[in-house]
Amino acid sequence: MNGPFIAVDWGTTNRRTYRIENGRATHIERDGRGVLAMHRDDFAREAAALRARWDDLPLLCVGMVGSRRGWREVPYVPTPASLANLALGTVWVEREAVAITPGVSHVAPERCDVMRGEEVQFFGAVAAGLAPAGCLLCQPGTHSKWARVEAARIRDFSTAMTGEIYSLLRRHSLLAEMLDGEAAVGSAFQDGVREGCKQTVLSSLFGARAAQLLNARPAGDGASFVSGLLIASDVQSQIRGVNDDVYVIGDAPLGLLYAAAIETLGGRPHLIDSAAAFVAGAGKIWEVLA
C-alpha cells in the first residue's frame, strides 16, 4: 500500500475532497466549488491550496474537472473499460503530484453516452466487493447513470436526465406549484411508480396536474407522486427481468427512492454507500498509478 493521498471528486456543481490512507478516508470535505464555479486558471490555484492545506500530499482529480469545461480535457476511455484502462488514461498535470483521471465513453451505432466521475464509484463498488464483478449498477442523480459490468469491466452504460427534468419541472414548469415539498417513499410515491410504467412520461406528467385540478389526488402529494413517475420511467427502461439485482450507489433520500421503485417494479435493490465506493475506486487507481 502506498502512502496517503488526496482524491477530489470534482463535479459540475459540487466538490468532495477525501484524504485517503491505507484504503480509508481519514477526512472528507464537501463544498460547492464545482467546475461551473471556476475560471480556467482557478483550477491550478485551487489544487495548490488543497495540497498546501493537507500536508502537501499528492492529488488525484476525478470527474468533470477532466472535461472540456474543466481544468484539462482528458480523453475518454472507451467501453469495455477496466479500472486498469482508467489508470492508463490518467494524465499527470504535475508529475507524481497532481493527476486527472479520464471519463468513459460508449459509442455504438445506435447510441452514444459519456460519464466523468461515476466510473470511479462503479469500479470502486466492485473492487471493494460491495457489488459482484458482473452486475447492473445505478447511480441516481441529476443525470442518473446505469452501468452493466462484466468481469469487472464497464461493458455498456446509459444516462437518464431524470434528476435534471425533475428540477426543471420544480423550478420552471406548470407543475412547479404542486411540486413544493420533498419527495419521500410512501403511498403517493408508489402511486407515481405504478403510473409511470403505464404511459410515456410526457403524458403522465400532465395527468398528475389534472388529477389535482379534479381533486382526484390530494394536494401536497405532488413531489412524491411526480418523483415516482420519473424514477419509474428511468428504472423500467433498465430492469430486464423479475428479480434483477440492482446495485444502487446513492445516499438518502435519492438512493432510498430508487430502491423503493426498483422493488415495486420487481427488482432487488442493494444500496451501496457512495463515499465508500469512491474511496475504494480512487484508492485502486492510485495503487496502479503510484
Next chain:
Amino acid sequence: MNGPFIAVDWGTTNRRTYRIENGRATHIERDGRGVLAMHRDDFAREAAALRARWDDLPLLCVGMVGSRRGWREVPYVPTPASLANLALGTVWVEREAVAITPGVSHVAPERCDVMRGEEVQFFGAVAAGLAPAGCLLCQPGTHSKWARVEAARIRDFSTAMTGEIYSLLRRHSLLAEMLDGEAAVGSAFQDGVREGCKQTVLSSLFGARAAQLLNARPAGDGASFVSGLLIASDVQSQIRGVNDDVYVIGDAPLGLLYAAAIETLGGRPHLIDSAAAFVAGAGKIWEVLA
C-alpha cells in the same frame, strides 16, 4: 343562421379574436393578452373593449378564460362529451351578450385529464367534415392533446407536456446550447424520431448531448433531433396500429413536424387548419346557444 358574433380563443398566453358571420371568419386578430397577462378585473374591461371596437356584437369566450385563473370558473363537461353538452354547459356572464364555454374533463380510475379550448377545435373539425365522426385527433402544442372521437363525441383524451418540456430544455437545461435554432423536418428530425421510439425520453435526451460531445452528430442538428425525440415519444404512445389515421389540427411548423413523425411511425397524418376548426366549432356552439 344567426347574425355575426365575436369568438375569442382566450388561452394561457395567447388570445385570438375572430369575427364570425355566416360560418366564416371575416376578421382575425392575434395578441399576447392571454389569461396570465390579466388581473381578475381586467377580463370584463377587455371584453367590453372588444365589443365596443367590433360593432357591439355578442362575445363567445373559449379556453383558459373559463378556468380557476381566468375570468369565471366554468365547470368541466365530463367525457363522453358532445358539442351539445358544451353548449349546455356554457355560462352567460351577461345574458345574450357575453358567454364562456366549459372545458372537458376525463376521469377514469387509472387516469385523469382536462382541456379548455382544444375541444372547440376537435368538435369543429368533425362538424365541418374535416375529420370523420369517429377518429383520432391530435392538437400539438405546449400541451399536446390527443382525442378519441366516436359518433362525434369525445370519448377519451390525453395530454402530453411535449412542448413545455422542449421549451424547458431549450431555456434552462444542459442541452440549451445545442438547441439553438429551429426544428425542421429533415434527416436530423427523422433520426430523432427513430431514436425516440427505442428508449425512454429521459435516456435518449442525454444521448443527444453525448453524441455531440463525441462528434457522432453534427453541431447545429440539435433542435431538430431533440424535437424528433420528444414528438416520437408523444406520437408512439398514441398510435395503435399501422395505417392509423391521425387528424392533426395544427399550423406550420409544428403541425408539419407531427405529420412527419406520424408518417415515419407508420400512421397516416391528415393536416387540418386550426383556425378553420375553431371557427366551425365556435359557430356550431353559437347556433345551439342563440
